[in-house]
Amino acid sequence: MGVVVEWLDAFLWGALVVLRVFFVALIFTVVWGLIGASAKLSDSAIARGIANAYTTVLRGTPELLVLLIVYFGSAVTLTGIAKLVDPSVKFVHIPPFWAGSLAISFIVGAYATETFRGAFLGVDRGQVEAARALGLTPAQTFFYVRLPQMWRLALPAFGNHMNSLIKDTALLSVIGVEEIVYVADRATTMTNKPFTMYLVVAIIYLGFVSVIIKTVAVLEVYANRHLDRAR
Amino acid sequence: MPADSGEPIIVLDQVTKSFGGFQALKGVSLNVVRGHKVVVCGPSGSGKSTMIRCINRLEEHNGGRIVVDGIELTASIKNIDAVRREVGMVFQQFNLFPHLTAVENLMLAPRLVRKISKKEARALAMQYLERVHIPEQADKYPAQLSGGQQQRVAIARSLCMKPQIMLFDEPTSALDPEMIKEVLDVMGELAQEGMTMIVVTHEMGFARSVADLVVFMDKGEIVEQAPPAEFFARPRSDRTRAFLGQILKH
Amino acid sequence: MSFELALVWESLPKIVEGMGLTIELLVLSLVVGTALAVGLVLMRISGIAVLEWTAFVYTYIFRGTPMLVQLFIIYHGLAQFEAIRDSFLWVFLREPFWCAILAFSLNVAAYTAEILRGGIQGVDRGLHEAGRALGLKTHQRFLYITAPIAIRLSLPAYGNEIISLLKGTALVSLITMYDITGVARTIVAKTFAPYEIFVSAAIVYLCLTWLIQRGIGLAERRFGRYVRR
């Protein structure tokens, strides 16, 4: 245990990185999910095609591979562009933090697309018609009638997506993001206590996941409060 | 009390049953004579299902005695098994096994419980499917049958175990009007063959023509029991009158 | 900067060589993991508090931590203990292959147990009652009524779990193994053409995913004949 105390600082910083990645990726995930769901439900065959390709590819490709494609792919592209401007440039890349956050948001965004799509369809058409009949604009209908009912439907699945996001952050050590697996790697080489170090990582993740599960449970109770009263 | 002669095959004596703090049966007593048909009616929540489910131990009663064909229902597994062999049950929602065809639904229990061979079980099953007039549906899955057909398969499935007593819990209330008759007809035929039956139903026509005894329940109690002629002509309690007034209006 | 199709064409055969290992990992872990899952789910519904609780905690831990961390604890971590290094198990546990099988199996078991539990809960209570009324014993009801229906109900989620595992097997490239991803990474290290090579690898995975989906679709039809009207 003594060894762990020495590395506590590093693990705390690592945990903070995990949280930063998580929140950044969470925002992007919601964005991709909403765009994807709108595209899937749109009248445009092209939009639907692109969205379908997006979800099929990202749900069928290993997370690690997506991460490598995003990080190294973008680096090659950026380096290529930079060389056009300044031939002496060797290597340009997106900072690993951002590449990693983007990559895992792409992945989980594909799942969120399906969740949001389902939630959107789950809201009774009659609700929308009632709102329109009352004279609400389409935008008002969306924000005041559809969205509040959607998020209740999406919440359980979205809780799982958040768990996937937080767990996927473990991959980011591969591209050099200094999160907790990275810390454990370093700690292992210094102390030769790999089991202890990775166990600490597991415990930290278990803590994060527990917080997410609890939060979602509380939110679910809140989201379904109008149903409770009816009983 | 009906002054009927004959030995009772089912005896309920001051049976009570509660769910948590709620008392669903508050001391129910009923004797059913062998070969008799008893129709049970009463408002929703009055304890009709609970009562008949206690008879084959789908619910465990808390007080009083239940004796079925001389076997007292206690915690004894042996007695429960013995009673279940004597008693068949038909549910409102059919409860056919969705993954088995009609004939397989009928064959399952004879094979597993009575350990008869597959071939014998199939012959037995076909015989009973004929009795409910749907041998041609033998190899269809429940989802491919109409509600009335499903309920008839369910009746045949119970009969395959050769029970002495059949319990019916609102067998026609999940059915469309045009299918109710085909199920009631099968039940009527069964009644004529001398089966002892307890039927929870609001089909008062069936009660009039088939029942030996009509039982009215309310709030966990048997309020009134009488032969149908008497029951419908001169209901004694106000609660019975109010109830009959309501359902006969339709 | 341009995407060289020729490179994709050249590297595909090599990547497909890595596919053998990927499939081996997938199938072995799946078989072992599913068997464990059946045990876990039986514990979960046993009605015996200790067993239920143990299975619950197991599932919670394995679903609550990244598979990468589970793999690393087994592959890097176990060596920390002399007792393990000295035991006969070390023959297996020093091999990345068996470490991966162990980690993936334990992981799949947790997820699959949850899936099966969901399937069992999805079986209509009325069917149990019908079984009881017909005199079937508890184990007969489980074997002939609950299990077949629960399996059918679990199939779609189980299919997703297989795909999830397929994707997870890519992690072995981080513990010195040459599966599809591992091979792709070595080629990229040589050619520095990440798009072409990694995309080729992704295509191989997508084909496998497609096959799995087809397989599950067939199984659903096979086990689910009764659902169609």
Ligand SMILES: Nc1ncnc2c1ncn2[C@@H]1O[C@H](COP(=O)(O)OP(=O)(O)OP(=O)(O)O)[C@@H](O)[C@H]1O
């Ligand atoms: N498993 C249970 N747990 C708690 N309460 C129950 C349970 N089963 C029945 N009850 C309650 O017991 C009472 C009697 O229920 P029962 O199902 O016997 O009524 P019923 O006369 O069959 O009504 P219905 O006509 O609606 O079928 C009801 O108030 C019901 O809410």
Ligand SMILES: [Mg+2]
């Ligand atoms: Mg009832």
